[in-house]
Amino acid sequence: MRKRHTLWILMMWAAFGASAQQRTIHFTKYTLANGLKVILHQDTSVPVVAVTVLYHVGSKNEKPGQSGFAHFFEHLMFEGSRYIERGQFMKYVSNAGGDLNANTSQDRTFYYENLPSNQLKLGLWLESERMMHAKINEQGVNTQREVVKEEKRLRVDNQPYATMYTEVCKRLFKGTPYAWVTIGSMEDLNRARLQDFIEFYHTYYVPNNAVLSISGDIDLDSTRRMVEAYFGPIPRGTSPIPRPQVDVEPLGAYANRIDTVYDNIQLPAVIEAYRGPLQGTPDYYAFNVLSNILSGGASSRMQKELVDRQQLAIEVGSIPVAMESVGGYINYGIVNAGVDPGSLQGAIDQLVDSLRSTVPGAHEFQKVMNQLETEYVGRFSTQLGIAEDLANYEVYFGSADLINTELDRYKKVTPEDVRRVADKYLRDDNRIVLYYMPKSKSASRSGS
Amino acid sequence: MKKIYSIAILLCSLWMTGWTQVHRDQAPKPGPAPQLHIGSPASFTLANGVQVFVVENHKVPKITVSLVLQRDPVLEKDKAGYVNIAGVMMRRGTTTRSKSQLDEEIDFLGGSLGTTSTGASASCLTSKFDSLFAIFSDVVLHPSFPDSELTKVKRQVLSALQAAKDDPQSISANVTAVVNFGSDHPYGEVETPETVQAIDVTDLRNYYNTYWRPNIAYMAFVGDITPERARALTEKYLSGWKSAPVPAHHYPVPQEPAHTRVTIVDRPAAVQTNVTITTPIVLKPGQPDNFPVKVMNQVLGGGMSGRLFQDLREKYGFTYGAYSTVTTDPLVGRFSAMADVRTAVTDSALMRFFYELRLIRDEQVSRLKLDSVKNQISGDFALALERPSLIAQFALNIARYHMPKDYYTNYLQSIAQVTVPEVQRVARKYIDPDRTNIVLVGNSRAFADKVTSFGPLQYVDIYGHPVAPPGAQPSGTHRMAPH
Numbered sequence: 039m040r041k042r043h044t045l046w047i048l049m050m051w052a053a054f055g056a057s058a059q060q061r062t063i064h065f066t067k068y069t070l071a072n073g074l075k076v077i078l079h080q081d082t083s084v085p086v087v088a089v090t091v092l093y094h095v096g097s098k099n100e101k102p103g104q105s106g107f108a109h110f111f112e113h114l115m116f117e118g119s120r121y122i123e124r125g126q127f128m129k130y131v132s133n134a135g136g137d138l139n140a141n142t143s144q145d146r147t148f149y150y151e152n153l154p155s156n157q158l159k160l161g162l163w164l165e166s167e168r169m170m171h172a173k174i175n176e177q178g179v180n181t182q183r184e185v186v187k188e189e190k191r192l193r194v195d196n197q198p199y200a201t202m203y204t205e206v207c208k209r210l211f212k213g214t215p216y217a218w219v220t221i222g223s224m225e226d227l228n229r230a231r232l233q234d235f236i237e238f239y240h241t242y243y244v245p246n247n248a249v250l251s252i253s254g255d256i257d258l259d260s261t262r263r264m265v266e267a268y269f270g271p272i273p274r275g276t277s278p279i280p281r282p283q284v285d286v287e288p289l290g291a292y293a294n295r296i297d298t299v300y301d302n303i304q305l306p307a308v309i310e311a312y313r314g315p316l317q318g319t320p321d322y323y324a325f326n327v328l329s330n331i332l333s334g335g336a337s338s339r340m341q342k343e344l345v346d347r348q349q350l351a352i353e354v355g356s357i358p359v360a361m362e363s364v365g366g367y368i369n370y371g372i373v374n375a376g377v378d379p380g381s382l383q384g385a386i387d388q389l390v391d392s393l394r395s396t397v398p399g400a401h402e403f404q405k406v407m408n409q410l411e412t413e414y415v416g417r418f419s420t421q422l423g424i425a426e427d428l429a430n431y432e433v434y435f436g437s438a439d440l441i442n443t444e445l446d447r448y449k450k451v452t453p454e455d456v457r458r459v460a461d462k463y464l465r466d467d468n469r470i471v472l473y474y475m476p477k478s479k480s481a482s483r484s485g486s
Numbered sequence: 487m488k489k490i491y492s493i494a495i496l497l498c499s500l501w502m503t504g505w506t507q508v509h510r511d512q513a514p515k516p517g518p519a520p521q522l523h524i525g526s527p528a529s530f531t532l533a534n535g536v537q538v539f540v541v542e543n544h545k546v547p548k549i550t551v552s553l554v555l556q557r558d559p560v561l562e563k564d565k566a567g568y569v570n571i572a573g574v575m576m577r578r579g580t581t582t583r584s585k586s587q588l589d590e591e592i593d594f595l596g597g598s599l600g601t602t603s604t605g606a607s608a609s610c611l612t613s614k615f616d617s618l619f620a621i622f623s624d625v626v627l628h629p630s631f632p633d634s635e636l637t638k639v640k641r642q643v644l645s646a647l648q649a650a651k652d653d654p655q656s657i658s659a660n661v662t663a664v665v666n667f668g669s670d671h672p673y674g675e676v677e678t679p680e681t682v683q684a685i686d687v688t689d690l691r692n693y694y695n696t697y698w699r700p701n702i703a704y705m706a707f708v709g710d711i712t713p714e715r716a717r718a719l720t721e722k723y724l725s726g727w728k729s730a731p732v733p734a735h736h737y738p739v740p741q742e743p744a745h746t747r748v749t750i751v752d753r754p755a756a757v758q759t760n761v762t763i764t765t766p767i768v769l770k771p772g773q774p775d776n777f778p779v780k781v782m783n784q785v786l787g788g789g790m791s792g793r794l795f796q797d798l799r800e801k802y803g804f805t806y807g808a809y810s811t812v813t814t815d816p817l818v819g820r821f822s823a824m825a826d827v828r829t830a831v832t833d834s835a836l837m838r839f840f841y842e843l844r845l846i847r848d849e850q851v852s853r854l855k856l857d858s859v860k861n862q863i864s865g866d867f868a869l870a871l872e873r874p875s876l877i878a879q880f881a882l883n884i885a886r887y888h889m890p891k892d893y894y895t896n897y898l899q900s901i902a903q904v905t906v907p908e909v910q911r912v913a914r915k916y917i918d919p920d921r922t923n924i925v926l927v928g929n930s931r932a933f934a935d936k937v938t939s940f941g942p943l944q945y946v947d948i949y950g951h952p953v954a955p956p957g958a959q960p961s962g963t964h965r966m967a968p969h
Contacts, residue, residue: 061546083545084872085520121511125800130513132791133858135865154868156517163514171510184803191758192806192826198652255520267508302755304648335598337589346586349638352645375645401594408596412611416548420872477755 061415062442063424066258067432072274073246076265077428077438079253081421087254088421089161090150091169092429094249095242097222098144098215098282098363103229106222109142110186110230111238115149116140117178120171124178127164134160142220145362146433150422155255159264165250166268169243174235183227190221198303199372199474205299206311206368209470213287216364244275249432253425284363286313294466300477305352306379307372307474310386314367314463317360318435323447324455325367325463329356330406331398331456332369332389337405339389340369349374350382362434367463379473393460403453414445522868524895527706527881528713534729535701538720539881540713543874549615549709550875551622552607556702556886558735559672559817560693565684567677571639572690573603578635580628583621585635591621601625603693612710616719623723626698631690643682650948654760654826654927657751657948664950665749665923666766666820667740673818674740676949701729704885706878740766740818742921746941749923751948752930752956759832759928763839764822767916769814772889776814777900778908779916783812784859785909786846787823791862793842798825804835812916816887821916832926832933836940843919850906864898930956 065079100107118124131138136153149168151161194200204219211217250269252261315321333340333356340354351371359366369390371382398406418424424441432438508514527539560569577600578585592599597610597618608622650656660676667674707716742765769775787794787810798808808825823843827835851859870876880894890896924940926933934943934955945955 084868085522086869086872125796128790129858132789132862132865134516135861135863135868137789137866137869152869154516154865155520158517159514160516163508163510167510181800181803185799185806188758188799188804188826188828189806191828196654196756196758196826198649264508302652304651305645335589335593337586337593342586342589345642346638349641352642352649372649374641375648405590405594405596408594408614410596412548412596415611416546416609419546 061418063418063428065428065438067438070245070266070270072270072272073244074269074272075249075432076262076269077249077251077425077432078256078258078261079251079421079424079428080256080258081253081424082255085155085255086152086421087155087158087161087252087256088150088152088425089158089165090148090251090253090422090425090429091165092249092251092426092433093147093149093243094145094247094279094433095147096143096145097218097220098284099242099280100215100218100222103226104234105218105226106186106220107226107230107234107238108147109220109222110182110227111235112140112142112147112149113182113186114174114178114235115168115172115243117175117182118173119167120173122164122167122173124173130160130164136161143361144216144220146430148426148429150425152422158252158256158261161252162264162268166272169245169248169269170272172239172243174232174239176232179230179232179235183230186221187224187227190224190227194221198301199307201299201301202307202309202370202472202474205297205472206309206366206470209292209297209472210289210311210313210366211286211364212289212292214284214364215282216284216361241275241277242279244279245269245272246274247279249429251425251429251432253428254421282363286364289313289468289470292470294469294471296471296473298473298475301474303474303476305372305375306476307370308379308383308386309368309370309472309474310383310469311366311368311472312463312465312469314358314360314365315459316365317362318440320447320450321459321462322360322365324451324459325360326358327403327406327410327448327451328393328456328460329358329367330409331393331402332356334406334409340371340386343389344371344382344385348385350377350385354386379475383471390460390464393457394464395457395461397453397457400453403456407448410448411445414448520868522871522898524871524880525877526895527877529881530713530717532700532720532724534725534727536703536705536720536724536727537885538716539704539706539878539885540711540716541706541708541874541878541881542710542712543708544710547612547710548609549612549707549711550607550609551619551705551707552605552878553626553703553705554605554882554886555697555699556704557604557697557732559737560697560735561670561672561737562675562681564681565689566675566681567643568685568689569603569693570677571636571643571682571685572693573601574639575631575635575690576601576606576625576629576694578639579630579632580624581630582628583624585632588621588625592618599625604697615711619719619723627724627727629694631687631694633687636685636687636690640682640685643677644679647677647679647682652755654753654756654758657753658760658762658824658925658927660948661749661751661925661927661946661950662762662764662820662822662923664946665743665747665925666764667818669950671737671740678949697732699730699732700724700727702732704882706875706882708875708878737817739768742766742918743923744921746920746922746924748937748941748943749925750930750934750943750945751925751927752945753927754929754931754956756928757829758826759829759835759926759933760824760826761832761835761839762822762824762925763843763922764820764925765916765918765922766818767812767821769812769819769916770816771814771883771887772893773814775912775915778904778912779812780863781856781859781901781904782846782909782913782916783810784863785851785855786810786842786913788859788862793846794823794825794839797842798827798835798838802831802834802838804828804831804838808839829929829932832928833936836924836937840919840940843917846913847910847917847919850910853906856904856906856909860901860904863901867897
């Protein structure tokens with residue numbers, strides 16, 4: 039099917055009545071002959087448009103010794119192209135009154151321009167030049183290497199607790215390409231070479247590995263013609279796109295072992311990270327309900343018990359980290375001054391254990407469903423958000439239409455499902471434990 | 487493959503495009519400029535003086551209400567922090583609801599409700615909004631300031647103060663406030679463990695009774711609501727709120743320093759120096775200078791195409807981002823330029839900052855640059871209108887700061903009228919590299935001796951109190967920039 043030079047036009051109207059309040063996002067979806075998927079959503083209420091391109095490549099595609107490569111590469115994608123001088127990419131957008139940015143996750147890289155709607159063509163030109171003619175040279179690599187290292191210093195090395203996600207991934211996803219995080223290591227950033235970047239470009243930045251998602255005040259017919267004109271001539275990639283094999287191995291020695299990280303912090307923190315369901319699976323929805331019961335809102339169990347009643351923590355939270363090929367779930371707390379991290383961990387564990395053994399009550403369950411309803415019905419406030427969601431559903435689940443049925447999947451979750459997934463995933467042998475301790479304490483505890 | 491609950495129509499046909507000619511070698515020309523429509527919100531005033539604005543937007547079945555009090559800043563002295571804590575405590579219990587009852591009821595509605603010392607806001611789906619508004623008004627009218635909650639809040643604030651000792655951004659925020667405004671001005675007061683310990687519930691009650699009055703209150707409803715419904719709700723729930731005279735406060739206007747000076751907070755563990763160059767300025771909301779200042783700042787340090795970003799990041803790779811900001815305020819505002827740079831280039835980065843600060847004063851911007859920056863500002867303005875809350879913000883600003891009624895409807899026109907000489911005039915008026923504050927938070931032993939040419943050095947702690955310089959020691963270990 040991919041080889042036929044046919045344009046597939048897939049038009050969808052979601053027309054279900056289950057969640058009467060959820061706003062339906064109408065869109066048009068089709069695929070160009072070169073494999074580029076295109077999604078168009080029209081909303082004429084404000085004269086703006088978001089032009090976005092999602093490339094299905096993230097840090098999990100990096101080879102060992104090349105950590106940080108995908109994100110470094112994202113920076114290079116602002117350096118210019120055959121027809122865009124170095125330094126002009128950003129200027130075209132700001133001169134047009136727009137803004138732009140990009141971000142890289144473990145699974146994908148996402149570029150966008152927000153523009154006044156009369157500048158749609160500019161966005162198409164810039165993104166098609168990026169896909170077709172990006173200029174990758176030593177000057178760009180050397181400048182952006184320093185910028186990326188500053189980004190790492192700013193966001194990770196110079197921020198309290200900011201290495202937490204790195205430390206969790208290293209242990210929880212060991213043996214998989216999720217064991218490192220997108221920012222990478224200084225050593226690997228220093229090692230990155232021009233030739234590797236050029237190879238990366240030709241492998242992953244091809245139309246058949248991308249989704250062009252456009253949302254806003256557009257005319258559908260003329261937008262289609264412009265998309266064809268700008269993106270149609272880009273050749274399909276010739277090499278196969280590597281999709282890393284992810285084999286999650288047992289946690290082994292890490293399981294339930296308390297590892298201590300010494301950081302420039304004042305208050306210790308406790309982190310319990312579990313392996314969890316993959317994004318989009320039925321367990322994932324039940325798990326997000328569970329996550330809200332534990333830490334969604336001031337009346338959630340962790341907030342109420344640990345911060346309010348026992349005053350063991352100044353801050354608690356849960357972070358579901360469901361991704362394409364691995365899933366994780368983090369409970370964390372920063373202790374109140376003078377509290378021992380062990381007692382905070384004990385109190386968190388009591389709450390987790392009670393979820394595993396007891397089905398949540400009807401009132402509490404309804405409360406969480408109400409919270410989720412607000413979250414999903416109230417979203418879609420920006421064109422950029424809609425464009426990104428459409429692209430995500432398309433890439434990860436093969437159907438942008440799932441954007442309209444997310445709440446229905448939550449409505450299938452039962453209170454017993456919550457207990458079941460708690461018992462399935464929130465087990466001691468399915469987690470790693472980290473204590474973050476002030477560096478000033480490391481001398482006295484160097485034996486541990 | 488999961489089930490799809492939708493009607494999907496698959497058209498498997500060859501779609502013939504009318505080929506559009508494009509020229510890849512040049513940027514496409516924009517289409518005709520879209521019309522911007524800035525709606526004016528409905529408004530009414532309650533008998534007790536609350537001014538209410540309603541911005542209808544029915545796209546999403548959700549309503550947000552916010553309330554803001556317009557009062558003069560309050561000097562807290564040896565109890566610095568009590569005004570903030572009063573704001574936190576508004577949400578910690580009413581005469582009929584405990585904190586956990588509030589939490590439970592608000593969460594059950596799937597809503598959110600937050601308070602500060604000068605306002606409150608709440609949001610939820612349309613279908614549940616009446617119930618949420620009842621709670622909102624209870625919080626605003628009948629806070630109980632329970633002693634037990636204050637004990638908890640103080641403990642959390644003290645822990646947070648301790649945690650902030652390792653957060654370079656919080657430290658810089660404290661110190662820039664002190665150097666700009668002085669510790670005896672409300673904007674320069676910094677809360678410390680001592681001042682927080684000194685706070686008791688009487689301070690909070692007095693604050694509430696003095697300042698939470700309908701005659702200085704402005705409210706905005708945004709979203710899936712009609713003016714009629716907003717009026718019915720506010721009349722039902724807020725009519726009992728009693729007005730009273732609210733005291734005015736006057737303060738001397740903080741001045742820029744006589745000479746540029748360098749204030750350093752030593753953080754030996756830092757791998758970056760947080761650099762801020764900052765001066766107090768008198769620039770009130772609605773003042774005509776706002777337009778040329780906006781343009782000038784956009785040229786200098788507004789976003790990715792600002793000179794600071796292009797220079798310090800794109801040319802030199804010193805930082806992840808360098809920007810400048812201008813804050814307007816009815817009392818006293820400030821100009822700031824800032825970046826986090828790696829320790830080894832602290833002095834080089836300062837050189838580049840000062841180069842750019844002088845350039846914007848010494849040389850006129852080109853006509854081309856002026857036009858492109860005007861486009862940027864106009865575009866930002868248009869993009870921001872995507873948020874209906876902005877329309878409400880405009881109305882609130884005009885009412886609170888007594889700004890010209892057509893300030894925002896004429897905004898784009900006013901920006902378009904800014905001239906090249908005006909940009910230079912306001913740069914010279916508001917930016918003075920010879921009379922400014924440099925605040926550096928970082929590993930001072932690695933850079934202190936290299937920044938003395940910028941001005942006399944003074945060392946302060948994380949609250950801005952003067953301290954002795956860290957003991958001098960030869961530093962053979964500090965890292966050099968890789969080349």
